[in-house]
Amino acid sequence: MKACVLYSGGKDSSLIGVTLQRLGFDVELCTVNFGVYDSFIPASLSAKALGFTHKVIQLDFSILDKACNMIIEDGFPNGGIKFLHENVVEEVAGKFDIVADGTRRDDRTPKLNKNQIRSLEDRKDVQYINLDSFGFKTIKMITSNLFEVSHERSNKDNNSDYEVEIRTLIDDKGGDSSGIFPEHYQTRVIGYK
């Protein structure tokens, strides 16, 4: 049971990785990259700290480019990030039999709804898994029991969220990513408790 878990180094994607491993899956933590910035390094360190194999999956620049154009036009990130995540899942579903991500029951975006999941599984002959079993409070409780985390002001080099390459490309295009993405704190898993 080999499974690709889309991985950012955060608590949610770490939890789905650990859950599947403990249920008997052969888990590969996978971080996608669009060739704009080596944003996968923090995720690779988290994966190593948890004892997992980590893989970088290079995807086509055009997906990130289109997402960034949407975000610049919208003036806010939700639509572009949703587009990006849906395309990432589609692409990765073409490469693995089982694909998982750390989206949660209470998440709004980016997140596949039930119809999108059914369509994905049918079209791509893939099994898709996420964290829909759990609510926000439960995930907070489980992850704080399982993981040591670092808690830092977010920057380009301490997280592997989509945001890092999106911000880089928006700024490269002459946009102002800091006006679109508010400053925030970033939690990264750095080991087991």
Next chain:
Amino acid sequence: MKACVLYSGGKDSSLIGVTLQRLGFDVELCTVNFGVYDSFIPASLSAKALGFTHKVIQLDFSILDKACNMIIEDGFPNGGIKFLHENVVEEVAGKFDIVADGTRRDDRTPKLNKNQIRSLEDRKDVQYINLDSFGFKTIKMITSNLFEVSHERSNKDNNSDYEVEIRTLIDDKGGDSSGIFPEHYQTRVIGYK
């Protein structure tokens, strides 16, 4: 992290029990009973075979009674079973901080939808967990790797589904449960692989 898992001895409720245990929860497998028939015995054997604590939770007969009246009136079981499960979760949520069941992403009934889950968690100050993370194929794959099962024609003494007490009470009321519940085969977990 003590969690009550509503438990029938089947593969789905066994899977959620094992999942939570492997994530660090102190799991009690709980089977509800309405005083009509000792239908909890097969579940207690499955729980023992998996090394879990098993608990029988006695609930008010009136819940089962109302469900059976609905089923007799409808001529089919879905509405009554949905009513029963929703009431069981409500009752058990008043007794535990964390309640889980084995309902799956692809299940239709009995199953709490997202709004019901939010309402339950808020009203009862409880955390609710199910198998929504996984689709049918994935659960089949995981459980067939994890569990030894028995596979028998369903009868009153080889399973602990709601159906057993429902059928008993419908027949006690002079109804014909065999006309409402089609004969089927029953899978019960009898140990780990």
